[in-house]
Amino acid sequence: MEQLVKRQKYIIDLAYSTAQEFVLDGKHKEAIPAALQALRFSTEVYGSSSVQLVPAYLLLAEASTGVGHLPQASKYLSQAQWIVLRTPDCSVAVQCKLHRSLGLFCAAEGNFEQALYHLANDVADIWHAFLLKSVQAQEQILKSQPEMSPFTEDKEVSKDCMTEAQQAEAIRVLNAVLDVREQAPKQRPGETARVLHALAMLYYLIMDLSKAREVGMKAFELVTQLPQQESLEAIGRLLKLINSKPSYTK
CATH class of the missing domain: 1.25.40.10 (Tetratricopeptide repeat domain)
Incomplete structure (x- = not known):
């Protein structure tokens, strides 16, 4: 048995x-x-x-x-x-997976309000926190190796912090959240900027610098229009990191 x-x-x-x-x-x-x-x-x-x-x-x-x-x-x-x-x-992990699946299903149905309930508040925050830590870790590596040429791809710096499956899931979920945010009847630019920031960090980490720069600039421009600009410094640092790398599309 x-x-x-x-x-x-x-x-x-x-x-x-x-x-x-x-x-x-x-x-x-x-x-x-x-x-x-x-x-x-x-x-x-x-x-x-x-x-x-x-x-x-x-x-x-x-x-x-x-x-x-x-x-x-x-x-x-x-x-x-x-x-x-x-x-x-x-477990929280299982509950998060359920909410993601429910959110993606509701988005496929065109029920964006319900999709927003399942996806935006929970999943976007989880990915944003995780990606922010990953970017900060790479910042520390770059600071500790100032002599490294920006045209030399250091294995430690470019090392994936996620599996390919996690990368694909993050791209799918965050883009779904962004679609929901942008199409929601009641716009919340602060939350939209947070999702854009998360996507920009993700594209940077997987070295899709063209998309990272495009999405990062959208996030930066959106945050500059907000009364509270708490994330402006973090997005600015991210854009500096992106611009320090050779420009190519993955």
Whole structure:
């Protein structure tokens, strides 16, 4: 029995990672069979009400949304939401994933107000804080190596702080949040600037300097129009970092 469970968990991980790769590549139709396998074996190992099923449900919802099967995606999301609500000690990470998936689904439906509720306040703040720490870490590395030429790509400085999957997720989620912010009936320029700042930091970290500069300038210009300009200095430092690198598009 122990060997069987071990093999089933291995299949779950393999099926889930395969489905996730398909989704990140935009191959939503191909992702569905693998995600269904992950859900099937997760149910066998953990039971039908376990929080361990939530990632597979969310992946199925995203894949279904990608192929335009919104009613099916809604069912998967409802299952995930029901499990989370029935699990009082559900981790913050799982709850964040649920909110992201619900937000992206609502954006796909065109329900921007509901998408804003799920995405903008929670997910954008998480990414902004994480990316700000990553940029600050690179600033410290550059300060400690003043002799380094800006045309020499130092491995330590350019080292990815995120996996490719995390990068793809961040780009997808933050752009979705930005779309929601820009299309919301009630504009909140401060929050929009925060998302733009996060995107600029992300593009800088993955060395897409052209986009980083473009988005960073939009954030800077927006913040200069606000009564409170708390993030102006941080955005200015980021633009200085971006401009210190050779200009190329990833």
